[in-house]
Structure formats: structure tokens, C-alpha cells
Amino acid sequence: MSLPPAPTDAGKAPDHPRRSQFALLRQRRFLPFFLTQFGGACNDNLFKNALLVLLVSGAVAGERVDTLVNLAAGLFILPFFLFSPLAGQLADKYDKARMIRWIKLAEIMIMVLAALAFQMRAWGPLLALLFAMGTHSAFFGPLKYAIIPQHLHAEELVAGNAQVGMGTFVAILLGTIGGTLLAGRPDPAAGIGAAIILVALLGWFASREIPAAPAAAPGLPLDWNPLRQLVALYRGIAPQRTVFFAILGISWFWALGASYLTQMPHFAMSVLGGTPPVIALLLSVFVVGVAAGALLCARLSGPRIEIGLVPLGAIGLSLFGLDLSQAAAMVAAGTQRLGPLALSEHLPMLRVLTDILLLGLSGGLYVVPLYAHVQAHTEPDRRARAIAFNNILNALFMVAASLLGILLLGVAGLGMPGFFLTLALLNTAVAALLFARAPEFLSGMRASMARRTRRR
Structure with a gap:
């Protein structure tokens, strides 16, 4: 079924003709928030990737590189486990717009210190600041998705x-490429420092224009024990079956996306025989696909939350993942390195690019209705804590995806085609479980198809 518009804090919008999807970007209740979250996602990845590139490019002793790289990855994601429960409580207890401004001020201070640390090549402090930036993101996450229903109509x-989904992935791409390019310059510290401070400042200026978002639960007592709060979050969400499984579906999307994005550089170089620009091409194609899928979801949904698009996206993730594994198996890495233009002249390569584009598009169709469903069907005074619970699961699933990549590619020596095949089969299994336990998604797809057939 297609769920009827659920009440949100902004109430019902006045009747109006169908507007452009981008009409919200012209309104103060959305644009400043959009720019703020865009800058945060961009800076996270700009800082993190610049640091990682410097670590692996000979800036530190070779025997320490693997240790520091793995430590960096762990330090960024650890705060989501430690602080998400508290972040959700604070986001429900206090005005969200004001909290966002405080978090953006903290980002400026972190980035100023990071710029100094880059100049001094102080790797220990940089790792500590990466943990601080992960903490910043852990506190921003519940605010990011809980404030949307307060400022937007159902x-x-x-x-x-x-x-927001489109902007997040584009920001991740820009930050990843920007951090990599800046770190590859002859004197990288000045450029990296200037970029991360500038992005942080722009994010803070944008946050100053976000309208007030009053506290949903001002009398909420704070529980500082993350484990106890995590159990409380689970007990509060699990009885809401479709919300709980929507959260699980979102976490699976982030695990799947992380698996593909993490392996794209290795796939581009070792399987496709590409040059470094090919990595940027593959990442860009995936992100363009996700952005297009998110916008297509909005176009197909109109004013309703079309949960029937979730199975459609899941089917696409499996089918195009299977085809990507077959296309990858057909492509043998040659001795000659190929650039993006040469790559596009080969039909098997075009098949790979098409599969990656459609994987991203399917992901956008899949995840956007899930986020909207969680927001619309969670009580306003518990919404931020539900998002915090989702963020914890997202982090857990992405760590599991990283371990799966290590086991299959590093230990079992499966190869990229087999790895992509495994991801597609796992997606099929997860989707089957999700839709068996929450059949509303499948019935929503059938109802949506019947409704569109009748319109014709």
C-alpha cells in the first residue's frame, strides 16, 4: 500500500499545484539546513581522506601505515557507538536548530586544530581530531533526520x-575526491587546512539561518549510560514492526553502499586495468545513480510515502549486482592502463558503468522511502532517539561489511566478481527476510502498481 500522508510537526501544507522537486531549495525552512548538512558530510570526507592519503603516501614509516590506517577508520566510527544514545536524547530535549549551531562551532574549532596539525605533521593529534570529527557527526546525525519533519509538511x-540523500552522496564524493587531490599536492598541508576551515565556516554561516525547531521532549531526563540507553531504544522501537524493519533496511543499505564504495578503487585498478582517474569515474557514476534514484523516488511518490518503491529498489540492487559480477568476470585486466575515455570505448566496460549507475539508482529508490517512513511513523518526542538507534545500527552494519570484505577478498581470495556476486545474493536474502517480516512493503508495491494501471 501507499501510506497516507502522516502528520508531521509542520502540519498539512496548503493545497498547491505540483511543484518542482527543487522548490524546497528556495525556502528558508529547508535551504540553510540542506547547506549545513552538505558541508558537514563534505568536510567529514575531505578531512578523513586527506589524512588517509597522507598516511599511505609515505608520510609515515612503512611499518606503521597499516596500523594507522586501520586505527583511523576505527576512530572515526567509534563515536557512533559511544555517543549516539546521548545525541538522540539531547536532540529530543533541546531546540534542534540551536544544537546544530553549537555543533557547527565545534566543527570550526576541530578544523582549525586539524589545520595546525597538518602543518606540523602531527599524526597522533590528527587521529585524535578524527575521533573528534566522528563525535561531531555522531551528535549531528539524529538532528539531521529528526529536524526534517519539524520544518517540512507531511x-x-x-x-x-x-x-538530503542526493546532497549527502554528492558531498561524500566531493569530499573524497577533494581530500585525495589536495593530499597529492607538493605542499598539501596549506591547501587541506584552508579547505576544511572554509567548509566549516560556510556550514556555520548556513546554520545561523535555520529556523527554530523547538524541543520535542524538554522534560526528558538524560541517561548517560550508552548501553542502558541502547537497550531502552531497542525496546521502544521493536514493537513498531514496520519502523523497526525500515531501520534495519536503512542499515543494510549503508552496509551495501560502503561495500561497493570501499572496493571501487581496487576494482578499477586490478580488474578494469584503469588509471587513477577511473576510480573517480566509477565513484562519480555510483553517486550520480544514487542522486538520480532519490529524485526519481520523489517524482514517483508525489505527496505520498510510497513504501512500494522499496521492493522495486531491492530488486534492482540484486539484479544489477548480479550483472555487475558477470560483467566484471568478463573483463580481464590488461597490461595497458586505461583512462576514462578509453574505458568507455569498450562494450564490457560500458556494461560495468551501466550496472554501477543502475545500482546507485536502485539504492536511491530503496532508501528514501525508508527514511520518510521512519520519520512519519515515529512519535515526535522520540524521533531523534529512533534516528540515533538507526545510526548505531548503520555503524554496526558498516563495520560488519568491512569485515566481510576482509574475509572474502583477503582471507578467502574470492576476487571482485565473486565478491559482487556475494553482495547481490546477500541483498536478495536480506530483502526476502525484510519483506517476509514486514509484508506491508510488498503489498505497497502491488497497490502502487494497481493504482498506476488504473490511471492509464
Whole structure:
């Protein structure tokens, strides 16, 4: 079924003709928030990737590189486990717009210190600041998705989430490429420092224009024990079956996306025989696909939350993942390194690019309705804590995806085609479990198809 518009804090929008999907970007209740979250996602990845590139490019002793790289990855994600429960409580207890501004001020201070540490090549402090940036993101996460229903009408939830999803992936791409390019310059410290401080400042200036978002649960007592709060979050969400399984579906999306994005550089170089620009091409194609899928979801949904698009996206993730594994198996890495233009002249390569694009598009169709469903069907005074629980699961699933990559590629020596095949089969299994336990998604797809057939 297609769920009717659920009430949100902004109430019902006045009747109006069908507007452009980007109409929200012209409104103060959305644009400053969009720019703020875009800058945060960009800076996270700019800082992290610049640091990782410097670590692996000979800036530190060779025997320490693997240790520091793995430590960096762990330090960034650890705060999501430690602080998400508290972050969700604070986001429900206090004005969200004001909290966002405080978090953006903290980001500026972190980035100023990081710029100094880059100049001094102080790797220990940089790792500590990476942990601080992960903490910043852990506290921002519940605010990011809980504030949307306070400022948007019920009919705008899907469009708002689509644009946030599009913006997040584009920001991740820009930060990843920007951090890599800046770290590859002859004197990288000055450029990296200037970029991360500038992005942080722009994010803070944008946050100053976010309208007030009053506390949903001002009398909430704070529980500082993350484990006890995690259990409480699970007990509060698990009885809401479709919300709980929507959260699990979102976490699986992030695990799957992390698996593909993490392995793209290795796939581009070792399987496709590409040059470094090919890595940027593959990442860009995937991100363009996700952005297009998110916008297509908003277009198909209109003012409703079309949970029937979730099975459609899941089917695409499996089918195009299977085809990517077959296309990858057909492509043998040659001795000659190929650039992006040469790569596009080969039909098997075009098949690979098409599969990656459609994987991203399927992911956008899949995840946007899930976020909107969680927002619309969670009580306003518990919404941020539900998002915090989702963020914890996202981090857990991405760590599991990283371990799966290590086991299959490093220990079992499976190879990239086999790895992509495994991801597609796992997605099929997860989707089957999700839709068996929450059949509303499948019935939503059938109802949506029947409704569109009748319109014709």
C-alpha cells in the first residue's frame, strides 16, 4: 500500500499545484539546513581522506601505515557507538536548530586544530581530531533526520529526504575526491587546512539561518549510560514492526553502499586495468545513480510515502549486482592502463558503468522511502532517539561489511566478481527476510502498481 500522508510537526501544507522537486531549495525552512548538512558530510570526507592519503603516501614509516590506517577508520566510527544514545536524547530535549549551531562551532574549532596539525605533521593529534570529527557527526546525525519533519509538511517528506540523500552522496564524493587531490599536492598541508576551515565556516554561516525547531521532549531526563540507553531504544522501537524493519533496511543499505564504495578503487585498478582517474569515474557514476534514484523516488511518490518503491529498489540492487559480477568476470585486466575515455570505448566496460549507475539508482529508490517512513511513523518526542538507534545500527552494519570484505577478498581470495556476486545474493536474502517480516512493503508495491494501471 501507499501510506497516507502522516502528520508531521509542520502540519498539512496548503493545497498547491505540483511543484518542482527543487522548490524546497528556495525556502528558508529547508535551504540553510540542506547547506549545513552538505558541508558537514563534505568536510567529514575531505578531512578523513586527506589524512588517509597522507598516511599511505609515505608520510609515515612503512611499518606503521597499516596500523594507522586501520586505527583511523576505527576512530572515526567509534563515536557512533559511544555517543549516539546521548545525541538522540539531547536532540529530543533541546531546540534542534540551536544544537546544530553549537555543533557547527565545534566543527570550526576541530578544523582549525586539524589545520595546525597538518602543518606540523602531527599524526597522533590528527587521529585524535578524527575521533573528534566522528563525535561531531555522531551528535549531528539524529538532528539531521529528526529536524526534517519539524520544518517540512507531511506531503514534502519524501522530496526533502530525496534532496538530503542526493546532497549527502554528492558531498561524500566531493569530499573524497577533494581530500585525495589536495593530499597529492607538493605542499598539501596549506591547501587541506584552508579547505576544511572554509567548509566549516560556510556550514556555520548556513546554520545561523535555520529556523527554530523547538524541543520535542524538554522534560526528558538524560541517561548517560550508552548501553542502558541502547537497550531502552531497542525496546521502544521493536514493537513498531514496520519502523523497526525500515531501520534495519536503512542499515543494510549503508552496509551495501560502503561495500561497493570501499572496493571501487581496487576494482578499477586490478580488474578494469584503469588509471587513477577511473576510480573517480566509477565513484562519480555510483553517486550520480544514487542522486538520480532519490529524485526519481520523489517524482514517483508525489505527496505520498510510497513504501512500494522499496521492493522495486531491492530488486534492482540484486539484479544489477548480479550483472555487475558477470560483467566484471568478463573483463580481464590488461597490461595497458586505461583512462576514462578509453574505458568507455569498450562494450564490457560500458556494461560495468551501466550496472554501477543502475545500482546507485536502485539504492536511491530503496532508501528514501525508508527514511520518510521512519520519520512519519515515529512519535515526535522520540524521533531523534529512533534516528540515533538507526545510526548505531548503520555503524554496526558498516563495520560488519568491512569485515566481510576482509574475509572474502583477503582471507578467502574470492576476487571482485565473486565478491559482487556475494553482495547481490546477500541483498536478495536480506530483502526476502525484510519483506517476509514486514509484508506491508510488498503489498505497497502491488497497490502502487494497481493504482498506476488504473490511471492509464
